[in-house]
Amino acid sequence: MERECFPPPPHPHVIVFPFPVHSHVHVMLNLAEILSLHGFHITFFITEYTRKSCYFREISSHFARYLGFHFQTISDGLPFNHPRTGDKVAELFNSIDSTTKPQFKEVLKSGLVTRDGRPPITCVIADGIMCFTIDIAKEFQLPTILFRPFSASCFWSLFCVPKLIDALELPLKGDYNMDKLVSNVPGMEGFLRLRDLPSFCRANDLSDPKLQHVVSETHRAASGYGLILNTFEELEEFSLAHIRTKFQNVYTIGPLHASLKTKTTLQMRSSSGLKEEESKCMAWLDDQALKSVVYVSFGNMTVLDIHQLMEFWHGLVNSGKPFLLVIPANLISEEFQVPRVHFEGTKQRGKAVNWAPQEEALAHPAIGGFLTHSGWNSTLESICEGVPMICWPFYADQQVNSRLVGEVWKIGLDMKDICDRIVVEKMVKELLDVRREDFMKSANQMARLARKSVSQGGTSYCNLNRLIEDIKSMNCLIQDIPKSNY
Template sequence: MENQSINQMEQRKGRRLLLFPLPLQGHINPTIQLGNILHSKGFSITIITTNFNSPNPSNYPHFDFHFINENLSEDEKSQPNIVALVQLINSRCAQPFRDCLAELLSNVLEEPILCLISDVGCYFTRAVADELKLTRMVLRTSGATAFFSFSALHLLCEKGYLPIQDSQLEKPVAEFAPLRVKDLPLIDSCAPEELYELVDDMVNATKASSGLIWNTFEELEQPALATMGQDFGIPNFPIGPFHKRFPASLSSLLSQDQSCISWLDKQKFRSVVYVSFGSIAAVNETEFLEIAWGLANSKQPFLWVVRAGSTSKSDWLETMPKGFLEALGERGHIVKWAPQQEVLSHPAVGAFWTHNGWNSTLESICEGVPMICMPFFTDQRVNARYVAEVWGVGVQLEKREREVIERTIKGIMMEKEGEKLRGRVLDIKEKATRCLCQGGSSYQSLDSLVSHILSFQSFSPVLNYF
């Protein structure tokens, strides 16, 4: 066994890759998954990560980990403005990342490093990699359609769609059909100029990279992938869905409550509505109560993830109506966090009420579960519109009122509308499965990615880094 391990290490020598994730849950998961995918192809993997929101290295003994200090205060880490947080990460991480990278490259004669793969959101890595003469690729953890609309925010400003006016919310965006103005990938809580600056930095750093890796597949997003390939002028590698190759449960930053699986085991086939709005999105107290009553009034069993911070005025369930939980009995099960991939694959789950983060959207499609879409910001809005209007695998919840919620749940769980959605999502599920098989689009794209990375061996980085 020891000799086998030594042989594998020898085979990987000279095939080391550095991965750097944006330290947010929805970005860490696909980065770790990508690391596992590339490790399975014979590469050695080093993860450089911040101390903030770092994955547990003991879960990944086959990776090397290096930690940098992101120099963020506790208030800065917990601020609700996601754009400001990403900008802070980019400004504070540049020097410690450079120091870490330079140290790793100083050992290049002992083990050469082929390239750095950084999250698109970590645009500061462009300047560092250029300075140290290291080839850099980027990973985009959202879908191609959403990133395409992101990259066109300046065009949308010129066309008069932005800044958004309340009277124009339902107006179609002709250049990006079927999006409406309210579906554009913005964040309502931040100044538009901050977002435009962030997008410019991400897009420019991506175009300057040696390739773009996508957690998506051709059969789902071919038009956007084709357009992005032409506009950006760099190689594109759609090799997803990542989680169908390697699950992400070990990289969860929150403790997963396994009690929900034993509860699901007691429920009827496709009878449960699974509700989760991800690791960042929050609702106000009024919306929280409307969601609670809408679920209760639907009379359907439900599994609801209510993490700490899901509402602005409570740590968990303090705002629940008196007697609400007792009245539900066994029909409702509420947890702080759930093993989502395991939940979505459970036969009792009949629908997923989601914020439409890209990971959640892909996971739902790949398990053949139709969606109730309630996006909050950025790419979630684009994803939700495509789920409902292009792929036809869900319905968008336009109003967060209990009567609308009840009616929407009943429609997707009990009526013909739900059966049609389920039929379409099962069809795309099969395509997602086939694309990973030998000869499939993602299978071939991964082979192309491996060949592309190995071509970097002909380049030797300069050793005088200091």
């Protein structure tokens, strides 16, 4: 009997939908690019706010090389002049629920993303803080894989919040000893203190909407097809072992920026992604001694008052070490002006810029340490380059990350809840002088593990391949399901 032949299914078509803040968009662009390199069609949801920014041109130009890559605009519901940083992020949660959620459903229903010859949608990869995508995608018979840009340890600690409440470890009260070890986050009992819990846990009212939202979304993630984490097995095995008891199909595929570098020889975007970059700072680094410079950046979401900024600045100057200080426009609260006159001393010992190409800066041989807000992207970038850290976390997962850096991995110092020039000066000297060899040894060892994980045969390399093959399998199944709504 003659075998019937069928044409092969088209390449998978994946919707990638990040939470619309810079760090989440950036890391999910990395994942989208990796999938594009494997021939996938990608529809990447991006907000009107980002599209209208002057930085979108760079991103759009970069991804124009992938014929199957398309940006789909959607509104986050906030006015263009809304800061979308610091405490204002809570307003973004509400706006997405009221505005973006119904728009997402309407876009799927309209068939807009499958026009112009694009194949049917295979699956949705959505930010794990937006679990509404699971329910909407189900209406269109689409599986959803959730992506959490947080550390696995932060994700697990948020999952354990109900247990912390039952054990009366939460909510925190004014007379609590913040250095008390937490007993009800399995796998982290020996080092996680109350002050190291995600910042949302500092609410003294359990009905706090931010706490309720992130905990609810963490638990709802279990109803998705799978969970993608931007980490590697050797880095957070103590948390991953427990996460796998609650979630099916956990894909640890990080560090994603390093994985992307192993898969392409194309000109890479720098880690700042949506920001203009100042290449002059790289020329300045070229003139500095080996491992002598402290790179200082607090990311896109941190908001300082002028007192905090000046404490950092005085501590850096008093340390006697050269430093590269990044001061983006949104770093300082609106009611304050950066007193540029105070930065004249910077010219003698350091350099202040509006933005810097972070991945390239951390890879520069002159960089000896990183004073960071402990955002997960920044933490992974520093780990990959073997750069020890001084951690000053601002919010969200950063409190957990900084504890891991200082207490678990021993690749830096944790300065959380302190903003004092004397402590800054002391820690800079400790990182670059007093304990330099110890920190460099630990950081270099961790960097080797990170590189190994994304190399052929490494844990993240294999998990990424498994993710790609699983999506391809979905694509074969999806061709047989009628899509009356497309």
